[in-house]
Structure formats: structure tokens, C-alpha cells
Amino acid sequence: MIILKNIKKSYFIGERELSILKGINLRIHKGEFVILMGVSGSGKTTLMNIMGLLDTKTYGEFYFMDTRVEDLNDEALAGFRNRHIGFVFQQFFLLPYLNAIENVLIPIVYSDKEIRHPREKARQLLERFNLADRTHNRPAQLSGGEQQRVAIARALINDPDLILADEPTGALDSKTGGEIMELFRMLNEDGKTVLVVTHDPKLASYGKRLIRIEDGTISEDITT
């Protein structure tokens, strides 16, 4: 599903080159549940953003669903993200002026997939995540755990192949965080490819594969 060959990423601060990723080689296959672990500043989020087609590499080869990513223009990239990826962020990023069900429907507006009765599907997803009585609440009326579950429902509405979660439990207490991780495990068992980025060693046990990033390189890659 994802092939990274010698991926490098650096930023320029004035004259000084700041190297974030220093040659990443990685393959992620369909159906995997990957935990990408590293301390803050290790480059794990940058790597996730590149794999999520949100950021661009400086050097190397990157294939996403057998397509060379650097051949894609803005429109094609947006289409790829819409069709294949569901994002979950640490800060949830729900839109404040929309209620739960409308937030879940956001990807539908930009979608060219054939999805009949999207509202019904959104409601079913929310029900599945125990939010049946929260469908018409605004984000401000929801707890952190509820907001994150709405965000996960949003990531799923368009039937993506890959779920990319950046510190999804970072803003939650450990019990709620555990529930969210269980949810990812459940989705993985349903066949979704899941990639969770975290700095929290306690989450390592949820995944089937653990990749450790240190200082811009992969230091450990264990499949359990």
C-alpha cells in the first residue's frame, strides 16, 4: 500500500539546513496495524504527514497505492486523500459550527465515491461508537472522548483504505485513550489499515507492528 525508498525531508531556516528525516525505507501493507513511535522532534509526525499526502518529501521515492506521488498535482492529491485516507488528529479538529453528524459528513462534500444515503451512514457510524444520542450536538457540547469518536467516524465515512492517527489519545485521559485505541483495534480487525503515531510507550501493545523513529531514522521495526 505504501512504499518509501530513502525518503529525506529537510527544512531551511535561513542558510541552515535542518534535516528531519534522514533516509526512511518502509513498506506498509494492507491490513496492518502500525504504531509509529518516537519522542517529540524525532520526525514521526513529518513522516506521517508525508505518508498522508499532506506534506512533500525533499528526496527519495514514494509510492502510494502503486502510484508515484510526485506525479500527482494538487487536485489529484486531494482526490487521493479523500478516497483512500481517513485522518484523526490529536486536537480532534471538529468544525465548531457543525453538529456531530455534519462534521462526520465533511469528506462526503469533496467525494466522488458513490455513497447512497450518506446521512444514514453517518448516523450508523455514530451509533456504532455509542454516540446515538449525540448526533445533533455541537463539538463544544461533547467531551474529549466523544469528540475523538466523532472524528473517527468522520475518518470512516468515505470508506478509506488507510487510517492515519496523529497522537489520537494525546488530549485524553488514559482510560478514554485506551477506549479509542480499542476502537482502532476493532477497525483493524474489520480490515482497515491503521497507522497510529504516538510518543506514548503504553500504546505499543495495541498494534501488530511497532516502528520506532529516532532522530529521523528507523531504529526498530518489530512485527508481533
Next chain:
Amino acid sequence: MGLYQKISQLREFLEETLKILYYYKSRVAFSFSGVALGILSICVIITTIDGANKKAYEIFEALGPDSIIIFGGSERQRTARERLVTLTVSDADMLEKVGGVYDVLRVFSLRNVNMKYKDRKWQTQVAGGTENYFYSFKWGLQSGSFFSNEAYRDAEAECVIGAKVYEELFKGEKAIGRVILIGRLPTKVVGVLNERGGSAGGPSMDDRVVMPLTTVTKRLANEKRFLSVIRLKTNRDVDATIEDVKMVIRKNHGIPEGGEDNFTTRSSKDILQFVSVISGSLFLFLGTASIIALVVSGFVLANLFYLTIQERKKDIGIRRAYGATRKGILMSFLFESVIITIMGGIAGVLLSVALQGLFERLFGIPMEFSFKVVFFAMIFSLLTGVLSGLKPAMKASKIEPIEAIRG
């Protein structure tokens, strides 16, 4: 992708846009009211100019394109408030012999004459006219009859009253056959004229009493020599006739070569010209006002959008992550801006309809609503929306998803 889905997407998009506008409602209200005011002025301009033109055409039609009006005093004398009554009965007699002239109406008017019926009082002008007065004006009656030739010959105390005078003195009661006091002369009302409305910008034509010229000059004014107004109809070219008329009167008044006229001539053409001057100044005044209102509200809109873009960076990032293209972001911001201005435009049009009465009293010109008004209002609203939304929308579309999410 099916049509069903397209429609459902469009619905979600529209609903989202409305929710965004509602969420930022205080900001939206500023731009909205600015655009509404601007469009209101544009509507007033268009309808008033149309109304003025229609009115002018009506007057032109009523006067007849072949009419020439002559009254005493030159333009300069009128502004200097010098003696204005210079036209004489002998002028009128001479003018009957001018080539092409087929109708000569002589009028001697008195201003601010007191009249009374029962305990109701009114003050207005009395026009003493020859028998052809109503024919010349193409003026019909709503009841009664014109004064008779006998009444004219014998200077009888008979009058025909305008609609306004009828309203003030009789208030809907029967007027025909009743006697009113004009000055100190008891006068029988024989007819009530049709309502005619105001002449362009001038006083209402309905506020007058018409009597036989003989009665006015012999019994009200004791005037044997002078006339206030002479109206002619010609079957020759109007301008050519005016040349002849001027020559005849100047000779009759003994004005030397190069001397200043002590009278003024007007034709229907002048009235049309006068109206076009009025609508021109209206256009200038209101046009400036409306353009300023639209430009200011456009700037306000653009600035508020800039502010919201900073605040909505995460919003943009999320949409980009979930598949919105640059173009998609651009369009959605532009759409928001256009929705605001179009709604403002609609409010402006509705406001102009609601305030029609007020404006008509203010400018003294009836407003003429048509499809054209709505069309221009929408074009201007759309233009304001696109022009003021374009730059902020372009800025929003250039934000990279990663940059937006990082905050």
C-alpha cells in the same frame, strides 16, 4: 458519480455555508447592511429616473408636442424678482396671425387667493382662461361640466375646480351646483377636473381653480391689459414658430435690436430637457452615494474575511486533508462572500419597495419598478461579492494543509 450524489453534495455544501454565515453572524451583519444600503440607493436611482422619464413623457403627451407656452419676464428678471406681468391682450391678438398657429389660449392667473366653503378654507391659484382652456390642456372632468360660452361672454361667477381643491373644500361631498367664496366673489362650482398629479418637480397641477378669463379680469382683478400666460399650438415646426412668436412680441413690446426679451417661451422639448437635468443630478448624487456604500461595504467584507481566514486556518486544513482542492477552498470562500452580498442586494431591493412612499415624497417623483431594477441590483451585488471576496479567498486557497493543521 450519480446525479443523486451531486445533489446531496450540493445540499451539504449549501447547508454548511449557511451555518458558517450564521456562526459568524455579527461580522456578516456589517457587510450585509452595507451592501443593502448601496443596493437600496441603486434601486432608488433606477426607479426614480424611470419614473421621471415616464412622468416627462406623460407631460409631453398631455401638453402635446406642438405646444408653446409664453409667460412674462425673462429668466434674469424672474430670478431678480422684477415685474413679471408683461404679456398683453394685444400680444395674444397678434400671435393668432402667426403662420401655423391654430390655437391660442389666454390665461390670467392670481396666486394665493382665499376661498371658502362652509367653514372650510383653502388658499390657491385661480386661473382665468379662455373657452379653449380645457381643450388646450387635454384635461377631462370627473364630474359636472366646463364653464359655458355664455358664462365666458357674460363674465359669470362660475368655476371648475381641481381635484386637490375639491378634496380640501368638499372632502368627497357633492360639489356641483354649490357656491364657494373666491376672494369676495360667491362662485358656482360647475365641474371637477380629473386628477393630474404633479408636474415634474413642480407643484401639483390639481391645486387650482379655473374660471372664465373675463370673470377673473373684470370681477376679481380689474385687469384689462395684461395676461400671465399665453399657450399656443402650432402645426408648423415648433422651433420655427417660436422664432416668429419672439419676433412678434418683441416688436409689439418695442424691444430694440439686441435688447433683452421681457418674456420667456417654453415648449414640450424644454420640459423633457428639464426632467433629464433633474434625473441627471439625481443620478450623480445617488450614484455617488451608492458606489461609496458598495465600495465601503466591499472593503469591510474583504477585511472581515481576512480576519476569519486566520481564525479558520484549522477549518481550511481539515477540509484540505479530507479532499478539498485549492480550487474548492477558493470557491467556497467566494461563495460565502457572494451569498452575503446577494442577500444584502435582495434586502436592498425589498427595502426600496418598502420605502417607496417615503422616497416619492422626498424627491417628488414617482418610482417606476421593473425587472431592470432587480437585474441591476443583482449584478451589482454579485460584483461586490466577487471583487471583495476574491483576494481573501485566494489567500485561503494558498494555505497548505500541513501549515493549517499545525496552526
